[in-house]
Amino acid sequence: AAIYLKDYKVPPFLIDKTELTFELDESTTVVTSKLHMRRNPTSTENTAPLVLDGGEDVKLIAVAMDDYVLPEGEYQLVDNQLVITATADNFILTCETLIEPQNNTKLEGLYRSSSMFCTQCEAEGFRHITYYLDRPDVMSVFTTTIIADNEQYPVMLSNGNEIERTQTEEGKTAVVWHDPFPKPAYLFALVAGNLEVKNDTFVTQSQREVKLQIFTEAHNIDKVDYAMEALKRSMRWDEEVYGREYDLDIFMIVAVDDFNMGAMENKGLNIFNSSCLLASPETTTDDSYLRVEAIVAHEYFHNWSGNRVTCRDWFQLSLKEGFTVFRDQTFSADMHSATVKRVEDVSFLKTAQFAEDAGPMAHPVRPASFIEISNFYTLTVYEKGAEIVRMIHTLLGAENFRKGSDLYFERHDGQAVTCDDFVAAMEAASGVDLTQFKRWYSQAGTPQVRVIGEYDESQQSYTLRLHQDTPATPGQPTKLPSHIPVRVGLLDQAGNPLSASLDGQSANEHLLELSQAEQVFEFTQVSSKPVPSLLRGFSAPVKLSYEYSSTDLLLLLSADQDGFNRWSAGQQLAVNELSQLIEQAVAGQTLSLESQLINGFNSLLVDDSLDPAMVALILNLPSQAYLSELASEIHPNAIKQARQYLKAQIANALESEFAQTYQAHRLDGEYRPDAQDIAHRSLKNLALSYWLETDSAEAKLAVVEQFESANNMTDQFAALSIAVHADHPQATQMLDAFYQQWQDEPLVVNKWLMLSAGREQENAIDNMKSLMEHEAFDLKNPNKVRSLLGGFGQNISAFHHVDGSGYRFLADQILVLDKRNPQIASRLCTPLTRWKKMTPSLSTLMKAELERIMADQLSKDVYEVISKSLA
Ligand code: ARG
Ligand code: ZN
16 A cells, blocks of 8 residues: 555654663563653644554564553554554553564564674664654654673664663673664664774864764774774764764764665664675775765764754655765765766766666655655665755855755754755745756656757857756656756867856856756857857756767867766767667677777877876766666667677777776775775776777786786776676686685675676576575675676676576566565566566566566565556
8 A cells, every 4th residue: 555745644642752671682582662652732633543653573562551551452453553542641651572683584673683683773664673653753862771691792782872881680781872862763773792893083173072983793893994084084074064063972883794775874873784884905896995985974974964854754755865965975076086976976877867767666756655665765866866956056056055054954953854844945045946946856757858059150149949858757647847957068169168148147157047848048259159068067867968960079078178078978979879889789780880989089098187087987888777778679688789899899999008008007005095096996997898808818818917916806806807797718717716715705705796697608597596505695685685686687698588587587586585575675676677668579578577576475565666567
């Protein structure tokens, strides 16, 4: 059954204080809760019964109102809810419940991961711990007592400050934690285990000393230094850029191995998937270093954008997630290269979020309904949500945006609010009217903007005609025009910036505000025929089209002042060429094309003044996934063939340049994950991947040499994956050696699993089956499942095999996993949900697997995704 935003009602009851006691045990954990409740004065339902959320895995032992133990007839258990009809206006409800964390395979609520107890309560996990008003607009002050065995659980943590610690007679310790900030239950956390700690301190801008602690199992404690430094950078940055200071005296992070998502911002006690926290040069790639830093920042930033100000209901999820992603993106941009960061984020958005927005699960950034909220932790809510906040920043300007965020935090501190409240604060602080802009929250689908430019030499005027429309999405057949900020610059034919006047303002760059279905912008004082640089910095999440000639694109690629649009022009050129090749491949023709990219790439390779990271990004051909998103009908093998052909052609034409680039960007010395060194490694490894395409014996040797001698995982793994993807004669040996070397490092083993599953070879399904039996694999661990099945999705020839065996294999795994962990199973469905866009022979096969899944007894999570895909 679906839940609708329009049905929102304030809660009939509030919980001022929550007192919890956990008696942790290997077999049964006893949870006692004392909820200090009262009727909500703002609710009109003043005779409504008390309805508390629970779960099938929570066993109720006793319930009491004040001191009166309710006999069986005075409460009911219906659909996992505890219903009490007769209540006073003020009372303490005491519940005793039993749970079995060791049997919790869903990893929601309280569960075991290796030797420890840990929690994940967002979105609706708390109800699997005890009966509660498990909704974000019920905020309460929590006091938590944890009782457990001294030896096994020397570390016992919860939110806030430790206020008491006592020994019990049976060799147990009881620890009491108190969090003074009212919070919804989704921010509750508990950890108990035999953990090591790394300590540090941070002095806030108002000179308060905050204790910082990162906890891991003993064998990982040597891998937290980078996260600790990233945390301190985040704390400083939030003070400087948003004026936000940390509020408790202690901030803790714990790494756990089994975790459904990346990390969780529980108040004062963040819990991380160990893959998003641990880092060491030998085991962690540059990408992962940057990811650790970004996620540490993201979770830390939630302390204000999420915790101090939280969401009224889960439809408002993007209120905290979109804003916090925008904040972490800006932070990473400030720490490294802003242009590189922007290209990476946009490339991801255009590949994965655009695909989501065009598929059966398309939904607005603020969804109108859902069956299972876990399915809405999506790229749309997170990444498109961040683009909305970025557009507000663009429309208001940095200064007004900061006034708006200050006002938002000031107005709503301690409250659970909506996306409208966020926008209202931005409007009030800036005077900008965002009424139409708010359609971005309610309309799904990616707007398409078509642009036509016309130069009038005699008038020295240039006209840009913009037309927008948004395709229909499920449940939204028609759309209204969006308010779209389009940053535009003009270049003359030599690539110099061309000044132009718009509405009396003369400048090299203008911000167009497209708000009508069709709108004309007229520039004057344009001294020569321009090439327009449109949507600079990707100023709005739209699909923009303009009929550029290859010459125009080459000009933008080599000369645009906007680094982002240089990349974009390169991508467009490559997309144009790849599209022709894909057509040839679909028609069964021999591929042939004289690539224009060769000259453009050549000049980038020999220009020392450029950021090597940008060169690497530009030279990286559009991915299989991005080309699939662009296609109106997806032919996976044709796309693969086209990419291979183009890459080989460029590689052969520029063989010596790639060889030279490879040598020129080798670094010696200690590994450092800073922007400069990362840039050199990325260009060097990109050059190596091209060079190997030439079939040069020297290149083959260089790959093996780098694999064997690298002092860091970035270089070692790059060599390995280049070898595997290019089917290097030693690929098998290298994969084996890699596993031998790293078998005791689970996070590295996961990379091996992914690469092994993605390897194109005969009998790929048999290979998958043996990987699933391999000692390195574990169905209980979400990271391993994602690595293996995610890797398999990259295996074009196997996953999209014409006999349907790839789809069948994935469907089988989804059915198995759905019984254990519905959240993970649901996410694995994504590739199959794209069936309508596949070429008919494959489409039919995918659909058959969706129908087979649909016929099974499913979780809400998988049911929602599969039923919507088939609708
Ligand atoms: N709020 C977390 C974040 O930082 C994500 C947690 C989502 N967890 C879940 N089970 N859906 O983005
Ligand atoms: Zn988040």
